Amino acid sequence: MTAAPAREHAIEARELTRRFGTFTAVDHITFDVGVGEVFGFLGANGAGKTTAIRILTGLLAPSSGSARVAGHDVYTESEWIKRRIGYMSQKFSLYEDLTVGENIRLYGGIYDLSREVVRERTTHMLSRLGLDAATRVQALPLGWRQKLAFSVALLHEPSIVFLDEPTSGVDPITRRQFWELIYEAAARGTTVFVTTHYMDEAEYCDRISIMVAGRIGALGAPAELKSQFDVGSIDELFVRLARPTAGAAG
Amino acid sequence: MSAFRGLLRKEALHILRDRRTLAVVIFMPILQVILFGYAIRTDISRIRLAIVDPSPDAATIELRNRFTATDAFRVVRVLPSAGTLDRLFASGAIQEAIVLDGDFANRLARGLTARVLVVADASEPNSGSAMESYALAVIQGYERDIAARGGAVRIVPEARMRFNPTRASANLFVPGLIAFVLTIISALMTAISLTREKETGTMEILLVSPLKPLEIIVGKVLAYLVIGFVSVLLVVAEARLVFAVPLRGSLMLLLGEGVLYILTSLSLGILISSRTSSQRVAMIGALAGTMLPTILLSGFIFPIESMPWPLRAIANVVPAKWFIVIARGVMLKGVGLEYLWPQTLILLGMTVLLVAAATRSFRIRLA
Amino acid sequence: MRRILVLAWAEVLHVARDKATLAQALLIPFVQLLVLSNAATFEIRDTPLYVVDQDHTSASRGLVTRFSASGNFTIAGASPSPELANERLLSGDVTMVLTIPHDFERDLVRTHAAAVQLVVNAEKGMAAGIVQYYASRILTRYAAELAPALGGGSAVPASTESGPRRGAAQIDVRTRAWYNPTLDYRHYMVPGILVALVTLIGTLLTAQNIAREKELGTLEQLNVTPITRGQFIAGKLLPFWVLGMFELAAGLVLGRVVFGVPMLGSPFLLLGVSAVYLVAALGIGLWISTIVETQQQAMFVTFFIMMIYLLMSGLFTPIDSMPRWVQVVAELNPVRHFVAISRAVLVKGAGLREIQRPFAILAVFAAVVFSLAVRQYSKRVS
Numbered sequence: 001m002t003a004a005p006a007r008e009h010a011i012e013a014r015e016l017t018r019r020f021g022t023f024t025a026v027d028h029i030t031f032d033v034g035v036g037e038v039f040g041f042l043g044a045n046g047a048g049k050t051t052a053i054r055i056l057t058g059l060l061a062p063s064s065g066s067a068r069v070a071g072h073d074v075y076t077e078s079e080w081i082k083r084r085i086g087y088m089s090q091k092f093s094l095y096e097d098l099t100v101g102e103n104i105r106l107y108g109g110i111y112d113l114s115r116e117v118v119r120e121r122t123t124h125m126l127s128r129l130g131l132d133a134a135t136r137v138q139a140l141p142l143g144w145r146q147k148l149a150f151s152v153a154l155l156h157e158p159s160i161v162f163l164d165e166p167t168s169g170v171d172p173i174t175r176r177q178f179w180e181l182i183y184e185a186a187a188r189g190t191t192v193f194v195t196t197h198y199m200d201e202a203e204y205c206d207r208i209s210i211m212v213a214g215r216i217g218a219l220g221a222p223a224e225l226k227s228q229f230d231v232g233s234i235d236e237l238f239v240r241l242a243r244p245t246a247g248a249a250g
Numbered sequence: 251m252s253a254f255r256g257l258l259r260k261e262a263l264h265i266l267r268d269r270r271t272l273a274v275v276i277f278m279p280i281l282q283v284i285l286f287g288y289a290i291r292t293d294i295s296r297i298r299l300a301i302v303d304p305s306p307d308a309a310t311i312e313l314r315n316r317f318t319a320t321d322a323f324r325v326v327r328v329l330p331s332a333g334t335l336d337r338l339f340a341s342g343a344i345q346e347a348i349v350l351d352g353d354f355a356n357r358l359a360r361g362l363t364a365r366v367l368v369v370a371d372a373s374e375p376n377s378g379s380a381m382e383s384y385a386l387a388v389i390q391g392y393e394r395d396i397a398a399r400g401g402a403v404r405i406v407p408e409a410r411m412r413f414n415p416t417r418a419s420a421n422l423f424v425p426g427l428i429a430f431v432l433t434i435i436s437a438l439m440t441a442i443s444l445t446r447e448k449e450t451g452t453m454e455i456l457l458v459s460p461l462k463p464l465e466i467i468v469g470k471v472l473a474y475l476v477i478g479f480v481s482v483l484l485v486v487a488e489a490r491l492v493f494a495v496p497l498r499g500s501l502m503l504l505l506g507e508g509v510l511y512i513l514t515s516l517s518l519g520i521l522i523s524s525r526t527s528s529q530r531v532a533m534i535g536a537l538a539g540t541m542l543p544t545i546l547l548s549g550f551i552f553p554i555e556s557m558p559w560p561l562r563a564i565a566n567v568v569p570a571k572w573f574i575v576i577a578r579g580v581m582l583k584g585v586g587l588e589y590l591w592p593q594t595l596i597l598l599g600m601t602v603l604l605v606a607a608a609t610r611s612f613r614i615r616l617a
Numbered sequence: 618m619r620r621i622l623v624l625a626w627a628e629v630l631h632v633a634r635d636k637a638t639l640a641q642a643l644l645i646p647f648v649q650l651l652v653l654s655n656a657a658t659f660e661i662r663d664t665p666l667y668v669v670d671q672d673h674t675s676a677s678r679g680l681v682t683r684f685s686a687s688g689n690f691t692i693a694g695a696s697p698s699p700e701l702a703n704e705r706l707l708s709g710d711v712t713m714v715l716t717i718p719h720d721f722e723r724d725l726v727r728t729h730a731a732a733v734q735l736v737v738n739a740e741k742g743m744a745a746g747i748v749q750y751y752a753s754r755i756l757t758r759y760a761a762e763l764a765p766a767l768g769g770g771s772a773v774p775a776s777t778e779s780g781p782r783r784g785a786a787q788i789d790v791r792t793r794a795w796y797n798p799t800l801d802y803r804h805y806m807v808p809g810i811l812v813a814l815v816t817l818i819g820t821l822l823t824a825q826n827i828a829r830e831k832e833l834g835t836l837e838q839l840n841v842t843p844i845t846r847g848q849f850i851a852g853k854l855l856p857f858w859v860l861g862m863f864e865l866a867a868g869l870v871l872g873r874v875v876f877g878v879p880m881l882g883s884p885f886l887l888l889g890v891s892a893v894y895l896v897a898a899l900g901i902g903l904w905i906s907t908i909v910e911t912q913q914q915a916m917f918v919t920f921f922i923m924m925i926y927l928l929m930s931g932l933f934t935p936i937d938s939m940p941r942w943v944q945v946v947a948e949l950n951p952v953r954h955f956v957a958i959s960r961a962v963l964v965k966g967a968g969l970r971e972i973q974r975p976f977a978i979l980a981v982f983a984a985v986v987f988s989l990a991v992r993q994y995s996k997r998v999s
Contacts, residue, residue: 032683036850036871054998057841058841058997059840059841059997059998060997060998061997076997078997079843079845079996082841082842082843083843085841087838087841089834089837091834091837092834093833093834093835093838094835094838095631095836096637096737097630097631097634098627098630098634102627102630106623106624106627107624107842109619109624109841110623110757110842110843110844111842111843112619112620112843114619118873135757147996169887178699184783231979247932268911268913268914270909270910270963271911271913271914271917274914274917274918275917278917278920278921282921282924285925285929285943286928288939288940288942288943289928289929289939289940289943290928290934290939290948294935294937294938294939296938304661304721306758325963340971345937346685351685354809359995361962365791366791367793368791368793369793372959373805373961373964373965374805374931374935374961377935377937377938379747380746383746383747383750384746384750385753386749386750386754387749390753390754390757393757394757398730402711403732403754404734405725405730405733405757405759405760405912406730406731406732406733407732407733407735407749407752407753407756408732409734409735409736409737409749409753410735410736410737412733421740422740434920438916438917438920439913442912442913442916443886443913446912449868452780464737472956481961526637527637528635528637528638529825529829529912529913530635530638530822530825530912531635531637531638531641533640533643533821533825533912534641534645534818534821534822537817537821537916537920537923538641538643538645538814538817538818538821538921539641541817541920541924541927542649542654542810542813542927543649544816545927545928545933546653546656546657546933547653547656547853551933552656552657552658553655555662555663555664555712556658556662556663557656557658558655560655561652561655561656564652574710576742579707579709582706583707583709583740583741585707585708589707589708589709595629608650
């Protein structure tokens, strides 16, 4: 099989665009994500974050532009991309009527992991999370479900993991724990592509991009951006970027 | 009351937005009436018949001609011996055979008993026995005529087919089809739509609103009542225009009874949904639970009188059975409420019971 | 292969955990099979008869007795009034009215011929023709019975040993029903109804399956995995295929034990055909499921298809009497072929050679439907 050539970029997007009828959800966005980076993808609701993530994971074909994920083209090699990535969707998407262990075994099998590997990683994962394999997922509180979904997305040790608003609706303490999990993954060399609308979380990222109405309004490390735009917090920057558009629209 | 109006508007929007479902619900009955109006035939015609006539003669030719003359039979083979019948039956080339004895004409002429054997492919017993009786009826007519020439004692029946003299299939099936389509559509739509609200959690929002359970139910089904009524109108119009199915009674009565029957089916749907928690369960319950019983136990195809008594008893709880009596009564017999009041009352009673049961289990869930 | 199995196993768990669905999938086919197999008959017994006897003679009373003793009719009412008879006919509680005019006996004695009137309620179709035939058979027999007393000839031998009788023609008709000599319709209906039920449940479960995952959002998670479309469809099909095989086999045993359905052919041949048939039937369910967006849509489409399946399957009404173009359409109905095969194997004792044509059609159908479902299923969202 083709091993991806060594490269510094996990994701490269060039003028990536997606239209739905007359509405342009993603409008010529261009960015790179380095290997091992924690990349924050920020934006208001409806700014095009989920559309962008769906294009990059191969769920949605772009209308124009180009993108490579883990060295594979999103137009022609989406099935290759799928072997190299993990994905956690905005809507909780493990099976609630199955137990924790059954969900893990299902995805382990789908990613062609051997039984031994699945068993070993399950034990490790459950002890790290403090979960019991026999618990039905529907009995878990939201925060636990999100941590489980994240761990299942990492089960096959993908080189890139896409997280679509993983912490939305989660209490602050659990959010904190969740970010610890993200850092652990990054420390193992996994590239993390995470969307959020919590601006404080932006500070945890190596680099962020802020999407406004389908375009990238700002791109860079949080500290850089604050000094570049001369703002005290990312929150402030976000409001400033969002407002002119709102004014123009209204 | 304004909350109730809001609910009505929301339901109407739901239905109008889901174009695909709407199209299916409106066009499916029309298409089905066309398809089944042509396809379903319980009367048997053009039976492929072989006649084995070892010694042809005026008498046997007369008998053969009688078979050729009816629409029921198509004489495809006249054979000198019965040797090849096996093969013809097995290949399906013939469905029935009349085997005359070698001395058939001879014995008849001498006033002796002549022998005839009627063989029917009964692998399909219902048509098997029908084919058999058709053949026997032809032979009987022949026999009666020769008897008349000989001056024998005979009782001549003058038979009349009332209400559907040509026994046209469409006349029989259209009333049944209306019942069938309405049951499934109304029961299915409501069962699914209420359960869907439960599954997606939007039911909770309705339940915390000031609406009473009954108002919620009425609001949910009113839109489906309208859809059901539109499909009754379309199907009746189509039956008249395409198949010239008679409408001997009052159109208003038929439509009124149609609305009553839709209400019964809707109530059934509500009851199913009030007892189930997932769309899957509601769906299997409403479709797999009602489809075959509605076809088989309603008199739609098979006459209920022919069934063993436990089934006749069970058939009484199938609402379609009563509506089919009503629809056939109004359309084919031209009778009115003076004859149909018992069936109407039964449907009314069923509706009340179903709604009461549904409202009750709705309340229990709330408590 | 392992991907197919883990997906199938997850599906087994989904159904096994959903107690209500499991109960429905297991109970509905067997309960309905036991009950409904008794319903599908056109056999006429106990036709309610109304007698208008205007003659009131021993001959007319004798005729009424013959009707009530025939086993085909029950006297539901009698009066000399045609109006009352008409009313009962309109209200639907009698199926036939027999009117004996008041010169009945006199005519019989004087001219050896008398007329009676039969009015049959034809609103239920085929039954009417058979009722009429039964009635005229009773009339002929009765005339033959009266013949010696009246000194005339008879048309039918009154007793089984029949000597020559002057001036009368006699035809001794024997009948033979091939393939099903006892004419037990249940032997014939049980395999058909079983097929219909298993198909109904299987198509419903598969049709709502993927639609449900679309609604729940769990499908998206599967779509970002490297599972191929063929593996996905196969994994979804497998558990329901096993369920279907189990239900068909159990239903056959039930039919054998409860209804004494003959098994002239090989039951294993039938199970082999079932294996192919179920791929076709369930494949259609999955195909529907990949096309629709919601479970509600899945159900309506399933309903529409099931209706065509059932009413054009030859299960209830013979395909032979349908118009030519409908017969052509019916060739596309897998239920029709499988019903025909199961009846042929069980009741007629057909072997592989006799069923090769419908079997080949089913095999092609299964292959086409499966690949259509695979092609239709897209791992991208629209």
